Amino acid sequence: MQGVGFRPAVWRVAKELGLCGYVRNRSDGVEVVILGSRRGEFLERLQKSLPQNARIDEIVAQECEEEFDDFVILESEEGKNGTLLMPDLSICEDCLKELFDPSDRRYRYPLINCTNCGPRYTIIEDLPYDRKNTTMAPFAMCKACETEYKDPKSRFYHAQPIGCNECGPKVRFGKLEGFGAIEAATEAIKEDKIVAIKGVGGFHLVCRESAAEELRRRKRRSKKPFAVMFGSIEAIEAVCEVSEKERELILSKERPIVVVKKKGGFTGAAPDIDRLGVFLPYSGIYHLLFSLLDEPLIVTSANVSEEPIVKDEDEMERLGIADAVLFYDRKIERSCDDSVVAAAEGKPLFYRLSRGFAPKSFYSPKPFPPILAVGARQKNTIAFAKERSIVLSPHIGDIKNVESFEYFQKVVDDFGRIYDFEPEIVVCDAHPGYETTQFAKGLGKKVIEVQHHRAHVWAALAELELEHGVHWSEWVGFAWDGTGYGDDGKIWGGEAFVGDERRYRFDYFKICGGEKAIKDTRLQGWSLAKAHGAQLGDRLFEVAYEKNINCFETSSVGRLFDAAAFLAGLCEKVDFDGEAGMLMERAYRGWEIGHYDFTIEPVIKIDFAALLRDDKPLIPTRFINTLAAIILQIAKKEQKPVILTGGVFQNVTLLSLAVKLLRSEGIPYFFPTATPINDGGIALGQVWRAVKNGVI
Ligand code: ZN
Numbered sequence: 001m002q003g004v005g006f007r008p009a010v011w012r013v014a015k016e017l018g019l020c021g022y023v024r025n026r027s028d029g030v031e032v033v034i035l036g037s038r039r040g041e042f043l044e045r046l047q048k049s050l051p052q053n054a055r056i057d058e059i060v061a062q063e064c065e066e067e068f069d070d071f072v073i074l075e076s077e078e079g080k081n082g083t084l085l086m087p088d089l090s091i092c093e094d095c096l097k098e099l100f101d102p103s104d105r106r107y108r109y110p111l112i113n114c115t116n117c118g119p120r121y122t123i124i125e126d127l128p129y130d131r132k133n134t135t136m137a138p139f140a141m142c143k144a145c146e147t148e149y150k151d152p153k154s155r156f157y158h159a160q161p162i163g164c165n166e167c168g169p170k171v172r173f174g175k176l177e178g179f180g181a182i183e184a185a186t187e188a189i190k191e192d193k194i195v196a197i198k199g200v201g202g203f204h205l206v207c208r209e210s211a212a213e214e215l216r217r218r219k220r221r222s223k224k225p226f227a228v229m230f231g232s233i234e235a236i237e238a239v240c241e242v243s244e245k246e247r248e249l250i251l252s253k254e255r256p257i258v259v260v261k262k263k264g265g266f267t268g269a270a271p272d273i274d275r276l277g278v279f280l281p282y283s284g285i286y287h288l289l290f291s292l293l294d295e296p297l298i299v300t301s302a303n304v305s306e307e308p309i310v311k312d313e314d315e316m317e318r319l320g321i322a323d324a325v326l327f328y329d330r331k332i333e334r335s336c337d338d339s340v341v342a343a344a345e346g347k348p349l350f351y352r353l354s355r356g357f358a359p360k361s362f363y364s365p366k367p368f369p370p371i372l373a374v375g376a377r378q379k380n381t382i383a384f385a386k387e388r389s390i391v392l393s394p395h396i397g398d399i400k401n402v403e404s405f406e407y408f409q410k411v412v413d414d415f416g417r418i419y420d421f422e423p424e425i426v427v428c429d430a431h432p433g434y435e436t437t438q439f440a441k442g443l444g445k446k447v448i449e450v451q452h453h454r455a456h457v458w459a460a461l462a463e464l465e466l467e468h469g470v471h472w473s474e475w476v477g478f479a480w481d482g483t484g485y486g487d488d489g490k491i492w493g494g495e496a497f498v499g500d501e502r503r504y505r506f507d508y509f510k511i512c513g514g515e516k517a518i519k520d521t522r523l524q525g526w527s528l529a530k531a532h533g534a535q536l537g538d539r540l541f542e543v544a545y546e547k548n549i550n551c552f553e554t555s556s557v558g559r560l561f562d563a564a565a566f567l568a569g570l571c572e573k574v575d576f577d578g579e580a581g582m583l584m585e586r587a588y589r590g591w592e593i594g595h596y597d598f599t600i601e602p603v604i605k606i607d608f609a610a611l612l613r614d615d616k617p618l619i620p621t622r623f624i625n626t627l628a629a630i631i632l633q634i635a636k637k638e639q640k641p642v643i644l645t646g647g648v649f650q651n652v653t654l655l656s657l658a659v660k661l662l663r664s665e666g667i668p669y670f671f672p673t674a675t676p677i678n679d680g681g682i683a684l685g686q687v688w689r690a691v692k693n694g695v696i
Pocket residue numbers: 091092093094095096112113114115116117118
């Protein structure tokens with residue numbers, strides 16, 4: 001990768017050891033030539049002093065005959081193959097110290113960054129990663145910055161977005177500039193105004209809890225939770241229950257939003273549910289802002305009803321959803337949302353892989369032909385394989401309006417151009433109606449369709465092999481989620497695969513109400529009740545159900561969750577994906593409460609008649625226990641390692657319970673911990689299925 005300070009690290013180690021030679025970037029990696037016989041010592045010391053964002057995938061060594069009398073860093077070879085696009089990095093400790101040091105010339109410079117930190121993905125226009133190929137190009141370096149930029153001893157050496165109060169981009173708020181702008185923005189927030197703030201990958205809407213209702217009105221969002229930024233980990237721990245792993249994730253250098261259990265309050269940010277997405281400042285602007293405040297703030301992506309996050313100040317002004325705008329005059333080339341993660345069983349569970357983590361690149365010892373995968377529809381990401389890399393893009397979003405489709409196309413175009421990549425094969429979902437499927441088919445390349453839930457399982461297998469170095473030749477893969485197009489044209493979402501064979505599925509159940517039913521849990525609950533002999537719905541519903549008007553059949557566990565949540569009296573409608581699951585988790589009481597009867601063959605059937613007769617407060621517990629018991633029974637029958645994946649397993653209660661049961665029986669299991677467990681991982685699975693099935 002470029003832009004992680006690898007060459008200066010090599011230079012320093014060589015200098016320390018008094019070695020002569022050179023280091024330079026090549027199109028296929030980094031070339032180091034050292035004179036003499038101390039290769040082992042050099043490599044050992046280099047491994048120990050690697051910069052925090054660098055990693056060595058492979059070392060190829062050979063003898064050569066050359067003469068040198070110093071160690072130097074040579075100019076990069078032109079060309080861009082093989083180098084990888086870096087994610088944006090949160091501000092490092094050194095920069096943070098200088099930010100608040102009155103004697104430093106970057107004192108209170110909001111956009112401070114160095115080789116170890118700062119924007120990458122969001123400012124790069126082209127590779128190689130050089131200032132002229134970034135949105136920093138219009139800013140000429142001052143003398144002092146230029147000196148640091150050229151000094152291998154400086155941590156600003158070749159820091160492409162280097163700048164200072166004198167020469168860098170300026171932060172603005174109305175007529176104010178720099179720190180004054182941040183002070184004024186803070187005052188506005190304290191007056192309960194909603195302020196748009198330009199983060200690393202796009203604008204946030206920032207306000208106090210007391211302005212949450214107004215923010216919901218403007219964003220046209222009723223209950224979906226907002227993330228909350230805190231000034232310190234101690235401030236988070238005072239109001240939330242934070243496990244060791246959650247603490248580690250909150251403090252990690254990627255600075256994601258971490259979903260934790262709140263002790264109470266925050267009814268503006270997260271109504272009804274007991275979880276809260278929390279994070280810490282990750283850029284100079286937010287650190288300066290929080291140095292002026294002693295309360296947490298709602299910090300949520302600036303967009304209107306599911307469109308992509310806003311990245312340009314003109315657009316932000318035009319939307320008029322904020323009372324005021326704090327921005328800097330460096331362009332964001334492509335937007336990038338915040339990452340969202342939870343912890344389950346001491347492991348990260350990614351709901352959204354984005355800023356800090358993505359583009360996520362995997363290295364393979366074996367080369368791949370060029371393959372592009374376009375993902376599904378919801379939580380879309382793209383992925384590609386080329387040479388010895390597989391790269392998964394950051395979160396793009398739900399492809400359901402013109403704006404998000406345009407953004408999707410931009411990411412596809414940008415990846416193609418930046419990586420100099422022309423796919424031979426394009427992989428897509430099997431859903432004929434997805435915009436991404438139609439896009440794939442319109443490219444005029446060889447197209448492979450991978451059924452949605454098989455892609456989920458293949459994504460888990462990809463991570464298992466590429467990230468953890470484990471290969472399984474057989475498995476039983478549970479892919480449970482909200483929706484996916486099945487081989488038979490029905491809506492799947494409750495399958496278990498042995499290899500590519502769909503060996504288990506939930507019994508199809510008929511839902512009456514069409515698309516509308518997905519948000520209206522009553523319709524799902526009534527439908528499930530009706531199928532098991534109970535009448536809960538109104539007359540109109542009864543007629544429609546019996547006459548098969550606006551009905552569809554599904555094996556989706558996500559839909560069963562919704563129906564069960566309604567039957568438990570928890571919600572009549574849902575406003576966001578996963579809401580029913582979160583309400584069920586909140587009501588969960590433990591494994592001892594027992595589960596409903598079920599059969600797994602020929603299809604999975606739960607005794608829903610028993611659920612309908614049950615005490616409402618016990619339904620969430622027994623329903624979740626039943627799902628876990630089903631997993632265990634299938635796993636015991638198959639005697640194969642188990643994969644758990646799909647949006648349903650974002651439910652930490654279910655996931656943890658299933659894992660505990662499998663562990664107690666000594667059955668190996670895996671769930672994705674470095675890539676999204678939901679549809680954000682589909683593109684990776686599509687690529688991996690194409691790679692692994694010998695179609696190439
Ligand atoms: Zn830094």
